[in-house]
Amino acid sequence: MEDKTKQSTPYPLRMSEDLRSKLEDEANKIGRSLHAEIITRLEKSFDKNENTPEEKIHEFFKIIDDLIAKNLKLSELLDAKIQDVEKVNKKQGRV
Structure with missing residues (x-):
């Protein structure tokens, strides 16, 4: 030391x-x-x-990109679930 x-x-x-x-x-x-x-x-x-300011900005945008990708996946899953519920409702004559 x-x-x-x-x-x-x-x-x-x-x-x-x-x-x-x-x-x-x-x-x-x-x-x-x-x-x-x-x-x-x-x-x-x-x-x-x-980190330098540039590195912090890069890290920030990477986090934003990851969040957007996760949001899109969740949106797709939600749309699929809604379609499933609509199909069940249609079969049961609830629509």
Whole structure:
């Protein structure tokens, strides 16, 4: 396991003023330093459990497609049952 208390060699990071401003704003909102915000965001980029927005959208549409397919199957089963009941009713003169 890594020793997180060990200091690493500083790494100068160049970024645009606009990006720095955005990062500082986000860090200030939750009470983090700019350094902590950058480190947190970089660590999250390696998190295998965190899906990108595109992956989340793809997963959402897959769920919707599955639900539509299940709904169609249920609809077909219901139609078949209705036809069966109508046939029985017709035979028994209830129609």
